Amino acid sequence: MRILREKRETKKIYTPTFRFCAADAVAIAGVILLAGLSALYVYRTFLFGSPSQSLEVIFTIDGKTVYSVPLQSNEVQTFTTTGDLGSITVTVRDGEAAITAADCPDQICVRTGRISTVGQAVVCLPNHAVLRIEPADGSETSSAYDIMAN
């Protein structure tokens, strides 16, 4: 009898009935919201494509950066400098960059055309000038290829 009574008392103290309350709802909503937000953050490039990543146009002469500007801009950007062979002009417009004028007999750089993705480059040999596109944060990006033969 005495043992039975003790058991009954234990039952009474340690088994509270579960009742769904406002705090549970808040906690569950919090879990879902945070998980969703973090997933969105992590897979943002995957979901929204590369345009969301900020790219930068870098223009170097003899390895020194003489001009850099975000690739995506609402305005047309132009930059003119003087290389070994005279003036050379870079134009950035609608997410594309190009060497649009150069005082050199070859004109290879002008003919190369416009670039818009990481890994592409326009080279002006006589002026030792290189126009290329890099991710603004310096990280690597996935490209369709490792290197291009031309």
Add this chain to the structure above:
Amino acid sequence: MGKFARARILWPRLICGLTSALLLTLTVSCAGTSGTADTSASSGMKSVDFFAMNTYMTITAYGPGAADAVAAGEARVYAIENEFSRTIADSPIKKIEENAGISPVVVSQEVFDLIREAVSYSSDTSDAFDLSIAPIMDLWGFTDSNYRVPTDAEIDAVLPLVAADRIVLDSKALTVYLPEPGMAIDLGGIAKGYTSDQVQGEMQKYDITAGMLSLGGNVAVFGDKSDGTRWKVAIADPDNPTSYLGILTTDAISVITSGGYERYFEKDGKRYIHIMDPATGKPAESDLVSVTIITKDGVQGDALSTALFVMGREKAIAYYRSHGDFLFVLEDSDGVIYIPSALAGDFVASDTGKEIVTVTAEGT
């Protein structure tokens, strides 16, 4: 249950819930970052770019010794340039030219071997590649960018100087002799391929897992990529050189392209390309617009990319069938791409709408 008791249960639940939310966030974030870290070579990557040999070069290495490897690679480029440049005074190649018709010149084993290899490519390609083309390049202004169209009489006067078979080589005395004044050697059509092979050898002395080079568009890749995938090498589209004809999936290899689309000048509405036909002394009138050679041997790739361009489509394919120790991607002036059947599984054409023709090794 009283109000007090409920509150005591409420707070632990809330804290527990938010903690697990936080943990879940961290888990998801970590999974995400480790997924992208694979491509950025966690064990070290180093890349340099510079101008040498009258072109733009990039050298990249992966692995703990990457920085040392690219520095050694760049140094090797300058060392080779000093040996083989025609425009650097006192280079062995310049000395041979200055002594044309006067006396043989003693050179290093390295210089002798590369000249001998170039001569053998000249005879093997029936002079479609010719290391003695230099006087013709000078005449057209391709050496100093003072472009002009010479008269036929001028060309006829210079053309006898273009004769690889007249170069006198003495392998015992290690001498090279050009028998007529005005003759000159230009290894520009082979030196970048040679340099590519040499730079790779130099880099592999260091603790690296992989590397890739572009010596003015002459590409070489070697080693294993950190993500375990094979190399992907794009081949430029002659119609739009920043875009590509297709992508080659490959292990260690050299990929070397020649075309008239990059270096040329225009006079009176006519285009004059920089690839000369040694037989005529004029820009090659090829029915090909782009020739890519895929090979383990950079010297072969460099020599044959020029030679097969000069040969034109029919002879280029015949040369492949009689040799077969390389692969290729050709594009002709009709915009048709030719690849050997051995390459069909590894070459994925991009969406240019160009027709692809597969060439068998035996012929039909």
